[in-house]
C-alpha cells in the first residue's frame with residue numbers, strides 16, 4: 001500500500017494536506033467562536049474569481065487568488081467598521097461581489113473549465129512543486145503568527161469589548177486575522193477545493209466543541225480531527241479516484257456524526273444507570 | 279482628595295434624542311459610588327461613556343487626569359458589564375483561561391502564559407472563592423459562579439477603579455451578601471474605588487459612600503451622612519412606590 005508514497009504528487013499532496021490540516025482548524029476555531037462562519041464562504045468565492053482571473057490573464061492562479069482574497073478581506077474589515085451593527089452585511093456584500101465577478105470571469109474563460117474544476121473541488125494529482133512551496137512557506141508563516149497571537153485571538157473571540165478595554169490592540173489583530181483567513185483559503189483550495197474550504201475550517205471545530213474541556217483542548221482536538229480527515233481523505237480519494245475535497249469533507253461530517261452518536265449513547269447509558277439504581 | 283474621574287458638561291444621545299444632558303460628576307479615590315435610577319435612565323450609557331466605549335456629543339471625560347480619548351493604561355480600570363453572564367455559554371474556555379485573559383496585556387504580545395501567571399490566577403480565584411472550579415468550563419457554571427469568575431478576571435489586573443453594571447442580577451441572596459462583602463473588602467482594605475449600578479436600593483443605602491441618582495437625563499449626587507436623606511433623595515426619583523421599598527429595608 002505504501003508504494004503510492006513513492007509518487008511525487010502523492011508526497012506533495014500529503015505534505016500540503018498536513019499543513020492545511022493545521023491551518024484550517026486553527027483559523028477555524030476563532031471563526032466559529034466569533035460566529036463569522038460566512039466569512040470563509042465569502043472569501044473563497046472571491047478567491048475563485050482570482051483563480052479565474054489568473055487563468056484568463058495567464059498568471060499563476062494561486063498568487064492571483066491570494067491578491068484577490070486579501071483585498072476582499074481588507075474590504076470586509078473596512079465595511080465592517082462602517083456597518084458596525086450589521087457586520088454580517090459587509091460579508092454578504094463581498095460574497096455577492098465575489099460570486100458575480102467569478103461567474104463573469106469564468107464565462108470569459110470558457111476553454112479552461114477543466115482546470116477550474118480542480119480548484120473548485122480539490123484535486124490531489126494537481127499539486128505542483130511550486131504549489132507545495134507556496135503552501136509550505138506561507139503556511140508555516142501563518143501557523144507561527146497564530147501561535148504568537150493565540151492568547152489575544154482567544155480573548156477577542158471570547159469578548160471583544162473586554163479585550164479592547166483590557167488594552168489589547170483589537171483592531172490591528174482583527175485586520176491581521178482576516179488576512180490570515182484569506183491566505184488560508186487560498187492555500188487550501190488546491191487540496192480541498194474552493195467550495196469546501198470553509199467546511200474544513202468549521203467541521204473539525206464543530207466536532208471538537210462537542211468534547212472540549214478547555215480552549216487549548218478544543219484547538220488540539222480540532223487539529224487532530226482535521227488531520228484524520230485529510231490524510232485518510234487523500235488516500236481514499238486516490239484509490240477510489242474521487243475529488244479529494246469532497247472526500248475530506250464527507251469524512252469530517254462522518255467524524256462529527258460519530259462523536260455526536262457516542263455522546264448520545266453515553267447520555268442514554270447514564271440515564272439507564274440512574275433509572276436502574278433508583 | 280484625589281479625583282480619579284472628572285466628567286464635565288457631558289451630553290450623549292444614541293441618535294438626535296439625548297439620553298444624558300449636561301452631566302457633571304467627580305469620582306474620588308476610595309469612593310464607593312452607587313448609581314441608581316429607573317430602567318432606561320442611561321446608567322449603563324453613562325458607564326460606557328466613562329470607559330470610552332461610547333463617544334459623547336459634547337463635554338469632557340477625564341480619567342486618571344487624562345482625557346478618555348487618549349487614555350491607554352487600561353490595566354488601571356476594571357469593568358464588569360451588565361451582560362457579563364450572557365456571553366456565548368458554549369464557549370469552550372475554562373475558568374482559568376477566562377481569568378488569565380486580563381493578564382494578556384501585561385504578559386505582552388507574542389509571549390505565552392507562564393507558571394507564575396497561573397499562580398496569580400489561582401490566588402485571584404481564591405479571593406472570590408472559586409479556586410476549585412478553575413478547570414471547569416465557564417459555560418457549565420451557575421450564573422452567580424460565573425459572575426464571581428468575571429469579578430476575579432477584573433481583579434487580576436489589579437485595577438484602581440472597578441465599574442460594575444448590575445453585578446448581582448440573578449444571584450441568590452446568600453451569594454449576593456458574600457459578593458457585597460467582597461466589594462466592601464476591596465474598597466476598605468485595598469482602597470479600590472468602586473462604581474456600581476444597582477437596582478438593589480437596600481444594599482445601595484447600606485453599603486455605598488456616595489450615591490448618584492439618574493433620571494430625566496440628569497444626575498444628582500448625594501454624599502452619605504446618614505440614611506434618611508438618602509431615602510428621601512431616592513423617593514424623589516422613584517416616587518412613592520420606591521418609598522415603600524426603601525423603608526422595607
Ligand SMILES: Nc1ncnc2c1ncn2[C@@H]1O[C@H](COP(=O)(O)OP(=O)(O)OP(=O)(O)O)[C@@H](O)[C@H]1O
Nearest residue numbers: 292293297315316317318319320321322323324360
Ligand atoms: N444601542 C442603543 N441604541 C439606541 N438607543 C439605546 C441604545 N442603548 C440604549 N439606548 C437607549 O438609551 C436609554 C438609556 O439606556 P441604558 O441602557 O443606558 O439605560 P439603563 O439605565 O442602564 O437601564 P437598565 O436599568 O434597564 O439597565 C434608553 O432609553 C435606551 O432605550
Ligand SMILES: [Mg+2]
Nearest residue numbers: 321322360443
Ligand atoms: Mg443598564
